[in-house]
Amino acid sequence: MSGVVLALVMFAALFGLIALAVPVGVAMLVTGGVGYALIAGAGPLLDHLATAPWYTAASYSLSVIPLFLLMGQFATAGDLSRRLFAAANACLGHRRGGVAMAAVGACGGFGAICGSSVATAATMAQVSLPELARYRYDGGLACGALAAGGTLGILIPPSVVLVVFALLTEQSIGDLFAAAVVPGLLAMAGYMAAIAVVVRLRPAAGPAAPPAPVAARLRAVAEALPVLVIFAVVVGGIYGGVFTPTEGAAVGAAATGLAAVVVGGMRLAGFVDCLLGTAKLTSMIALILIGADLFNAFLALSRLPMEAAALVAESGLPPYAVLWLILLGYVVLGCLMDSLSMILLTVPVVWPVVSGLDFGLAPAELAAWFGVLVLVVVEVGLITPPIGLNIFVIQSFAPETSLPRAFRGVLPFLAADAVRIVLLVAFPGIALAVLRLGTG
Numbered sequence: 001m002s003g004v005v006l007a008l009v010m011f012a013a014l015f016g017l018i019a020l021a022v023p024v025g026v027a028m029l030v031t032g033g034v035g036y037a038l039i040a041g042a043g044p045l046l047d048h049l050a051t052a053p054w055y056t057a058a059s060y061s062l063s064v065i066p067l068f069l070l071m072g073q074f075a076t077a078g079d080l081s082r083r084l085f086a087a088a089n090a091c092l093g094h095r096r097g098g099v100a101m102a103a104v105g106a107c108g109g110f111g112a113i114c115g116s117s118v119a120t121a122a123t124m125a126q127v128s129l130p131e132l133a134r135y136r137y138d139g140g141l142a143c144g145a146l147a148a149g150g151t152l153g154i155l156i157p158p159s160v161v162l163v164v165f166a167l168l169t170e171q172s173i174g175d176l177f178a179a180a181v182v183p184g185l186l187a188m189a190g191y192m193a194a195i196a197v198v199v200r201l202r203p204a205a206g207p208a209a210p211p212a213p214v215a216a217r218l219r220a221v222a223e224a225l226p227v228l229v230i231f232a233v234v235v236g237g238i239y240g241g242v243f244t245p246t247e248g249a250a251v252g253a254a255a256t257g258l259a260a261v262v263v264g265g266m267r268l269a270g271f272v273d274c275l276l277g278t279a280k281l282t283s284m285i286a287l288i289l290i291g292a293d294l295f296n297a298f299l300a301l302s303r304l305p306m307e308a309a310a311l312v313a314e315s316g317l318p319p320y321a322v323l324w325l326i327l328l329g330y331v332v333l334g335c336l337m338d339s340l341s342m343i344l345l346t347v348p349v350v351w352p353v354v355s356g357l358d359f360g361l362a363p364a365e366l367a368a369w370f371g372v373l374v375l376v377v378v379e380v381g382l383i384t385p386p387i388g389l390n391i392f393v394i395q396s397f398a399p400e401t402s403l404p405r406a407f408r409g410v411l412p413f414l415a416a417d418a419v420r421i422v423l424l425v426a427f428p429g430i431a432l433a434v435l436r437l438g439t440g
Helices: 005-019 023-039 042-058 058-078 080-092 099-113 117-134 140-156 160-169 172-200 214-239 246-263 268-302 304-315 319-334 337-357 363-382 389-397 404-408 411-426 431-438
Strands: none
Touching: 005 023, 005 268, 023 042, 023 080, 023 246, 023 268, 023 337, 023 363, 042 246, 042 304, 058 080, 058 099, 058 140, 058 160, 058 411, 080 099, 080 117, 099 117, 099 172, 099 214, 099 268, 099 389, 117 389, 140 160, 140 172, 140 389, 140 404, 140 411, 160 172, 160 337, 160 363, 172 214, 172 363, 172 411, 172 431, 214 246, 246 268, 268 304, 268 337, 304 337, 319 337, 319 363, 319 389, 319 411, 319 431, 337 363, 363 411, 389 404, 404 411, 411 431
């Protein structure tokens, strides 16, 4: 059996184990280990396992991940999510569909200090669903808005998935963060536009709330201001070269922790809970990273990435046709796997293919553009029926809304995503605007 055929067999085995509810990290360890041993032998496999897991988990570059995770824990414990929603609702709630728009805006703000789609969706659901129910919003629209808004957690920087993509492709984390800013804002605008269309067609789906007094609006915005300041300092500092990504994550974690104590009332018990939550999430991610390292080492031995790149080069397909096929594959995978596992599993295979194509972009720009595109289509997978994870998360907080109704509610947001993907593919400058501004 050739290395390429063995790699395809192990991919099938990997997805089979995932379908059987085996943890993704364990599934990659098992299939990668078996494939590695079949190609190189048991001895080299044991040599690899003696050192690689330690170097993977102890890598300084990856220390940025637990720090960003700690930011999200502090933001949740410090009640910053409620403050974000209150500020957005004070400014938008008086419009038809405005409470749902406020939920999307708050998701974007919380995603800027959280970095996880599922965590963003779950946290904002607890904060905003009662308010949406109070004003009798349609259950499908409410669930759809929050499920779509939750996806902003992995796109708006700082994003753990973007960090991993940058490390896998050996690119600048700051460049990836800069490239994600405009697409993230475009996503928020697109989701709000989808809500506006829905309530125009069905006014009863999103009634307007009473307008808040000007003083109340200013007070609500002032209470949410720490989140915006932290986002500007962290992302601006990293991209501006004031500090490294790890230093920026440390500054962000410290600032968010301070905000959680001062404005959110977090105390020692909450601080300990945040540390424990971060440790659990970090351990889970470390297992996935170790499994992905072994599986990717096996793929390198099998020569699948190189053979795939050569096959595409010889196929004669236009670069954009190859890109669309890859993006379609990511949408399908996004319905089945979490974003981090998908990035770790697929980027070592598809990046050599994409980097060998001519899109008229410099290598750093190509990596930033492709990284953002991948994240956008992964987002789509998180809300695509019938398995969209975010929809299940939101519906669990709103059991009075049936699952089919929640899936129907997300359709307008999928239409907004489709428009956004077409725009980002057709006009790479949208994603590269901030990056080029900094280098221009």
